[in-house]
Amino acid sequence: MKIIEDITEMHSLAMQLRHEGKTIGFVPTMGALHQGHLSLMQHAKKESDVVVASIFVNPTQFCPSEDYKEYPRDMEGDMEKAKGAGVDILFTPAVSAIYPEGYRTYVEVEGLSSVLCGKVRPGHFRGVSTIVLKLLNIVKPHKAFFGQKDYQQIVIIKRMARDLNLDVEIAVLPTVREEDGLAMSSRNQYLNKDERMSAAILYRSLQEARSLFEKGEMSTEKLKDAILSAFMGNSSAKLEYVAIVHPEISEEEKDVQKGTVIAIAARIGDTRLIDNIIL
């Protein structure tokens, strides 16, 4: 596995690979790699000649009050894991190279950035779409791989790719979960033992809504109620929002149907977690 920190070097190598007719698969990450990331890398390996993964904790997608400084970092462990998952090139640019002095250009997918998680995290998705666009321009992949856990992020990135005429396919892979259903996340590291047990409520509540839907319930309100009451019984988990929306998240569904997305965010102690299912 080659490790590249320099942007120009990464860009030149990508151009060369394309020139040689190689297909490039790309997995952008913020590091603290877990099985969710690794499954994206393994999948990319199957579909591409060369797999590039990036590790970059992107400051512009954290709000001032958030955990940019505390965000888990483990470059050595990540290198081992990425190598094991079949990554050919690990791109690890410095913050000062990605956002040099005088940097001032941002991309916004309007409307989609200010709902759901965007309401609580102003500027978050502006930071996400900007860094993803920059990384796509540097790495020049044919296909980029994202996990379904970050559902709103995927909708935004797909929309951006289409709107800006980007030359890349956005692939979405299923959320990888712990045994009790908790979606894998780098932020799960923040949880203490009790919180870790409580955290299973996110997926459990989603499963209860799914089970209602499979029994024939079509009412958005009833499904929301099921999730709300699942959280009532859990004193250390605080539901931040539940949204039952059209797959493109542009509007709330009046009646639930196949393909409808249920997305939730909750705080377990100080840790904010998200999850979603597609009915």
Add this chain to the structure above:
Amino acid sequence: MKIIEDITEMHSLAMQLRHEGKTIGFVPTMGALHQGHLSLMQHAKKESDVVVASIFVNPTQFCPSEDYKEYPRDMEGDMEKAKGAGVDILFTPAVSAIYPEGYRTYVEVEGLSSVLCGKVRPGHFRGVSTIVLKLLNIVKPHKAFFGQKDYQQIVIIKRMARDLNLDVEIAVLPTVREEDGLAMSSRNQYLNKDERMSAAILYRSLQEARSLFEKGEMSTEKLKDAILSAFMGNSSAKLEYVAIVHPEISEEEKDVQKGTVIAIAARIGDTRLIDNIIL
């Protein structure tokens, strides 16, 4: 000269040309071509294997109160002129293809977009940077050519290209002028005979400031005064702003020096014109 309206066809052809090792020079325009555009095309021809020009009157860079509907359009005349200037491919996408239903992604070069012309034309440069990014992604040029007349636009596009790690060189060519010094512009068509005569004041006032500078005057205030008084003697031209700024326009210069930019905007009747010089 090949005329392409379809985005996918343009994009595929650009990919093919790049694959064949051809260099692509690109001149984006809003049509109503004049000698300024043609000189960009002729120059692109000298430096590139294939010259692509686009004609697209971009609705997102017009404010609601502005002249989008009235903006001069002359596709047949433009085709002749572009062909004569050596354009190989004329790209003429439809508005509905560039901004399909549900379109919602915009690029903003923050700070630079809200000063000078951006103050009077809110949203203008957001529209400019977005369309230029889209066109660059579709046409995939090695080099794109712009005229110095739109100085703020150039600074913004250069900054965007650098910030977003775009794979393109931005080339700037001198403003082409009428005999009396008036900068060529598609909007000059709006002027009646009297207004056309008055319009020469823009460049004449800039020349007076330059002449002062060449005599040793270093004071921003004095140079501004020279421009203001040049406009005083002209009853049908109304100076909108004069800015004496650092080449990157981020801040006003206290003392003028070589490289300082003087940019002005003025209204001649209902027509808004801009011009600038680099000292």
